Amino acid sequence: MAPQNLTHRERIETCLSGNILDRPPVALWRHHPVDDQTPDGLATATIEFQRTYDFDFVKVTPASSYAVKDWGALDEWRGSTEARANTPIA
Secondary structure (H helix, E strand, C coil): CCCCCCCHHHHHHHHHHCCCCCCCCCCCCCCCCCHHHCHHHHHHHHHHHHHHHCCCCCCCCCCCCCCCHHHCCCCCCCECCCCCECCCCC
16 A cells, blocks of 8 residues: 655655655646846745645756856846747847
8 A cells, every 4th residue: 555645854764765655746837037036036936836836746847058157158048937928038
C-alpha cells in the first residue's frame, strides 16, 4: 500500500528510490518577465509562484539573457509580462 500524506521531500526521495508513491511528484515552471531582471525580483516571483501552487519541487527560471550579461551584453524586455514578446529585440 502506498504511503499517505508525504511531504514534498519525502515524495521526491520515495520516487527516486523506486518505491510506491501516494501520487507522482508534480512541478511546473514558468518565466517571470520583468520580475526576472533582478535577483530579488526573480526570487520573489518564484517564491510567490510556489506559495500559490505548492508544487513538489521548484525550478528557478532566470531570464534567458542572464548568461551573457557578465560579458557586457545589454537587453531590454519589450513584451507582455506573460512572456509573449510583441517585438523581437535585435
